[in-house]
Amino acid sequence: MADNPDNKPVETAVDIEIGDKNEESVEEVEVEEGGGTNQTGSGDFARQQVGESAFASVQNLNSGDITPQVMSNPQVLAALQDRLDGLVGKGSGYIDSLPKVVKRRIKALKNLQVKYTKTEAKFYEEVHELECKYASLYQTLYEKRKEVVTGAIEPTDSDCEWASSEDEEEDEEKELLADDLKKKVTIEEKKEEDGKEEERPNGIPEFWLTIFKNVDTLSQMVQEHDEPILIHLEDIQVKFSEPGQTMGFTLEYHFSPNDYFTNKVLTKHYTMRSEPDETDPFSFEGPEIVSCTGCTIDWKKGKNVTVKVIKKKQKHKGRGTTRTVTKTVQNDSFFNFFNPPQVPDEGEMDEDTELVLASDFEIGHFFRERIIPKAVLYFTGEAIEDEDEYEEEGEEEVILNRKSRDAEGEEGDEEDENDPDYDPSKERPQECKQQ
Known part of the structure; x- marks a missing residue:
């Protein structure tokens, strides 16, 4: 490099040539600063210079023409990244640039798409009717399951034949x-x-309570004070709306006589919609729950687990006397499930209500599509094991990705150590924050 007696910084420039891949395609002019040390330009100044000159040349190259020297240059890559980050979320503008006659044809395709969506809605309506037809066939099996669970009947030897691995x-x-x-x-x-008599309990004790405990989503809803009530849960059934009625289904929870409420059946009805939204028809993805309605639980005196009485002491500001005030507040309980928030006819819901209803709708679907049809498999845990296998695969992938990132971090550390300009003393120590 030529002498620079005034020690004036020389601007960094990167020239990119298109040619033979074996030729040197990046020429970097180093910056000479005071003290005679040769360093490459850094900071915003260098980034700006490279961004203006390097990217203008690189953006005209095909990916196959960019040489390894270009891709290994950190300043060029930084300039490319800056420009690419600026393109995130921006449309290509292709649709807007089309001629009016083509845009007109696109509108015709959208109208066809709307007709497809309406036809798809009719398809789901017929699926619902078919579901209602087969529900009566399933019901016969569900009734027999209830009789075995409650001990109303004893299954025959042929009913109990099952070649398990334990047998x-x-x-x-x-x-x-x-x-x-x-x-x-x-x-x-x-x-x-x-002389020893084998214990012979009636039916299958705590069948549904065990299912609730086995399933994470439901176990989070069940409190300790709910368990003595759920022991009396004999069956859960689903009833579909009849053809011609508003699409929906009702969950029925059948209880044996107990010391907590007089209801024999607690119900939860879900109203569904299977038609595209006129304002946004392309968002239609099939039937969806739009509202739900619970039922009134006739609690016996002092047995309502959905509320609790709290006592507070209040002190009079003037006289200094105190008094005890009792207040009834809502208590965490599975049976709050039968008292969901109402969907307003007009206006928007607040965020908390929207979250509660979204969770409620998912639970309703889960009872209908998974718990009721496969109750015995959730009781034994087999259905949960199948679900966990898929979750474990996802967790394994996350672990592998984490290991890959850690390996990349170690390689980056090694590259820093091999860098002749790397000075570990310039690394800023991580601050220790005290709480």
């Missing part, structure tokens, strides 16, 4: 037992075994 292991163990070992069983031991 197969037991059969193998039985085959391995020698006859001489069986003969060693004394008469007294036989009498003891005959």
